[in-house]
Amino acid sequence: MTEASITISSSAAKRIVELVNEDDNADMFRVSVEGGGCSGFQYRFELIKGAAPDDMLIERDGATVAIDPTSVPFIAGSEIDFIDELIGAQFKISNPNATASCGCGTSFSV
Numbered sequence: 001m002t003e004a005s006i007t008i009s010s011s012a013a014k015r016i017v018e019l020v021n022e023d024d025n026a027d028m029f030r031v032s033v034e035g036g037g038c039s040g041f042q043y044r045f046e047l048i049k050g051a052a053p054d055d056m057l058i059e060r061d062g063a064t065v066a067i068d069p070t071s072v073p074f075i076a077g078s079e080i081d082f083i084d085e086l087i088g089a090q091f092k093i094s095n096p097n098a099t100a101s102c103g104c105g106t107s108f109s110v
């Protein structure tokens with residue numbers, strides 16, 4: 001899997017940089033996929049200090065995203081985006097592998 005197969009939007013990169021700069025204990029953002037949620041799998045987002053040796057690292061505009069090797073196949077070809085709308089702000093993954101997703105967009109099935 002190559003870095004080019006998972007991308008970060010400019011708005012997500014900007015928000016990640018803001019979050020990392022606000023947290024003295026973090027230097028990057030982790031995206032992972034876990035079992036659970038109403039559709040079978042769910043995305044998890046967290047700030048971390050340092051990546052694991054086998055993480056895939058994706059960089060854009062000063063933001064670094066770490067993805068563990070187990071999660072990579074579930075989100076291959078996806079774009080990590082940050083949406084800031086009147087009803088709320090959230091990270092969103094546009095995942096071409098998802099065959100169904102819940103209404104809030106945090107869980108999906110393949």
